[in-house]
Amino acid sequence: MTAHPAGPVAAPAAAAPRFEPSLMRRKLAGTVFLGVCLLAVGLLLLTLAVLLWDILSRGVPWLDAQFLTSGPSRRAARAGVLPALVGSIEIALLVALITFPVGVAAAIYLEEYATDGRINRLLRTNISNLAGVPSIVYGIFGLALFVRGLGLGFTLLAGALTLSLLILPVVIIASMEALRAVPHAQREAAFALGGSRWQVVRGSVLPAAAPGILTGIILAMARAIGETAPLILVGAVTFVTFLPNPIASGYTVLPIQIFQWAGDPREDFQSLAAAAITVLLVLMFVLNALAIVIRARLSRHLTW
Amino acid sequence: MTAAPASFTRRTPVRERLVEAFLALSAAIGILTTVGIVAVLVFEAVEFFREVPLLEYLTGTVWSASIKPFRFGVLPLVTGTLLVAGLALLIAIPLGLVSGIYLAEYASPRIRTVLKPLLELIAGIPTVVLGFFAINFISPILLKSLVPGIGGFSVLAGGIVVGILVTPLIASLSEDALRAVPRSLREGAFAMGATKFEVVRRVVVPAALSGIMASIILAMSRAVGETMAVVLAVGANPQLTLDIRESVQTMTAFIVQISLGDTPAGSLQFKALFAVGATLFLMTLALNLLSDRVVARFRNRY
Numbered sequence: 001m002t003a004h005p006a007g008p009v010a011a012p013a014a015a016a017p018r019f020e021p022s023l024m025r026r027k028l029a030g031t032v033f034l035g036v037c038l039l040a041v042g043l044l045l046l047t048l049a050v051l052l053w054d055i056l057s058r059g060v061p062w063l064d065a066q067f068l069t070s071g072p073s074r075r076a077a078r079a080g081v082l083p084a085l086v087g088s089i090e091i092a093l094l095v096a097l098i099t100f101p102v103g104v105a106a107a108i109y110l111e112e113y114a115t116d117g118r119i120n121r122l123l124r125t126n127i128s129n130l131a132g133v134p135s136i137v138y139g140i141f142g143l144a145l146f147v148r149g150l151g152l153g154f155t156l157l158a159g160a161l162t163l164s165l166l167i168l169p170v171v172i173i174a175s176m177e178a179l180r181a182v183p184h185a186q187r188e189a190a191f192a193l194g195g196s197r198w199q200v201v202r203g204s205v206l207p208a209a210a211p212g213i214l215t216g217i218i219l220a221m222a223r224a225i226g227e228t229a230p231l232i233l234v235g236a237v238t239f240v241t242f243l244p245n246p247i248a249s250g251y252t253v254l255p256i257q258i259f260q261w262a263g264d265p266r267e268d269f270q271s272l273a274a275a276a277i278t279v280l281l282v283l284m285f286v287l288n289a290l291a292i293v294i295r296a297r298l299s300r301h302l303t304w
Numbered sequence: 305m306t307a308a309p310a311s312f313t314r315r316t317p318v319r320e321r322l323v324e325a326f327l328a329l330s331a332a333i334g335i336l337t338t339v340g341i342v343a344v345l346v347f348e349a350v351e352f353f354r355e356v357p358l359l360e361y362l363t364g365t366v367w368s369a370s371i372k373p374f375r376f377g378v379l380p381l382v383t384g385t386l387l388v389a390g391l392a393l394l395i396a397i398p399l400g401l402v403s404g405i406y407l408a409e410y411a412s413p414r415i416r417t418v419l420k421p422l423l424e425l426i427a428g429i430p431t432v433v434l435g436f437f438a439i440n441f442i443s444p445i446l447l448k449s450l451v452p453g454i455g456g457f458s459v460l461a462g463g464i465v466v467g468i469l470v471t472p473l474i475a476s477l478s479e480d481a482l483r484a485v486p487r488s489l490r491e492g493a494f495a496m497g498a499t500k501f502e503v504v505r506r507v508v509v510p511a512a513l514s515g516i517m518a519s520i521i522l523a524m525s526r527a528v529g530e531t532m533a534v535v536l537a538v539g540a541n542p543q544l545t546l547d548i549r550e551s552v553q554t555m556t557a558f559i560v561q562i563s564l565g566d567t568p569a570g571s572l573q574f575k576a577l578f579a580v581g582a583t584l585f586l587m588t589l590a591l592n593l594l595s596d597r598v599v600a601r602f603r604n605r606y
Binding site (some may be wrong): 139197 | 319320323324326327328330332333335337338340341344345348354398399402403405406410412419422423425426428429430432433434436437439440441454468471473499500501502504505522525528529530531532535536556559560563569577578581584588589592593596603
């Protein structure tokens with residue numbers, strides 16, 4: 001610290017704001033700001049409450065066995081979500097089936113094998129950049145690659161593959177975090193027993209990271225279930241009265257069905273949209289709850 | 305020295321290498337996806353620009369892809385997109401930043417454990433649901449009574465829902481940035497006699513500024529690429545306007561419109577989908593790279 005010739009008060013940095021001498025005013029400013037904070041948070045919560053109320057108050061009265069067991073209809077009273085619900089579940093399962101092996105393998109490579117070379121740094125930044133690509137761009141890519149390039153057509157399988165590419169960065173990042181959380185001693189102990197790198201990963205690191213990885217995959221499924229835009233491009237159609245077959249053309253999912261009903265200004269169809277949203281939210285809630293339970297169950301005996 | 309069992313020295317490495325090759329291949333899928341996306345967009349966009357000159361596309365002020373005479377000036381779509389995203393940020397920056405500051409600096413642990421999951425809940429709402437909220441509540445009930453002369457579809461409605469959508473993103477990313485500011489900085493300021501608010505405003509927020517800026521840029525990128533909420537809230541009326549009560553069309557909404565209609569593959573409209581997709585991709589890529597830069601360049605290391 002150099003001594004300041006003009007004394008301590010005279011000239012701090014030129015940009016420093018003027019000092020407010022009254023402590024009461026300074027504290028008042030703080031109180032006002034805290035009020036603004038509470039207002040902002042309150043506004044957010046109010047928005048959430050209004051949103052849920054708007055949807056549930058309209059949707060819940062329409063939820064009955066008939067709604068859950070029939071397909072769309074031009075008459076609102078006869079319409080239902082069964083094909084969309086089954087389509088959503090099928091797509092979510094396919095996405096999990098595809099992203100699980102590939103995503104976990106990629107994460108293992110990046111965390112356990114890759115050295116800090118240029119190529120591997122490129123791989124890492126690339127994955128975080130992919131997570132920032134708008135979902136509709138994945139739809140365009142899926143249209144060109146799966147629907148037309150590989151000739152899958154407008155099938156549920158093409159939709160699942162497209163969503164898998166979209167979800168893959170999320171799964172990789174979550175799995176990498178789970179692997180990173182496994183303490184180093186765990187690996188060293190396994191190496192000391194003479195394990196090869198793969199034996200160490202498979203026998204020691206993966207079991208310890210399993211809860212984190214599984215949680216990540218289930219949360220990714222929840223995200224896949226809510227995606228709409230990419231599926232519009234790869235041909236999920238809105239009027240499907242039969243249950244989807246993964247490799248035959250023609251399927252729909254809940255968000256697409258919601259989109260179609262929401263766009264219809266007739267009151268009854270608005271209520272149908274709200275009811276379908278209720279089903280979608282319940283599905284997402286179940287997946288999230290499942291993730292929490294799995295994390296709690298599997299990590300019970302792991303203590304470090 | 306006696307030789308080790310053959311299986312021990314020879315076979316294991318092969319299997320190990322096979323495993324490693326499979327793992328590396330999986331990791332490379334990310335790169336392949338990126339290359340694939342760029343290749344598809346470039347290839348199809350070039351086809352489009354063979355028929356519509358690039359300059360006309362970039363500077364044209366009329367977009368008419370389905371009604372003759374066809375005109376492909378992208379400016380109405382770009383301004384529509386930026387108008388919605390700008391409005392969304394106007395709502396999300398103060399709301400998200402203040403919530404982030406509250407969570408990081410003021411909220412007690414008990415309030416945090418309740419508030420954080422609620423914010424994540426908002427972040428996890430599928431965007432088509434927010435679109436429904438716009439078309440079913442915000443436009444007909446909220447805006448009709450507050451804004452005279454507003455229609456069923458408007459930039460304003462789109463800005464509000466996209467704002468709701470990206471607020472949690474700004475809140476949680478700026479909260480992370482604020483929490484990363486070391487305790488000693490706060491304690492130093494308190495020791496100088498600063499009040500809590502002064503510590504937050506003059507010390508903590510400036511120290512976390514790079515992270516806060518990055519969160520805002522990422523939110524902008526999210527808002528530009530947002531699709532379903534915008535399609536339902538803003539409509540499909542490509543026009544060059546600054547009136548936020550008007551219906552416009554965003555780039556993403558155009559892509560949806562073309563894929564919903566039965567536009568034959570190979571037609572000019574269909575190729576326009578890829579050109580607009582490429583424009584959208586470049587814009588979000590630029591924003592994402594900028595956000596990385598801001599974090600790397602202005603990060604204070606403690």
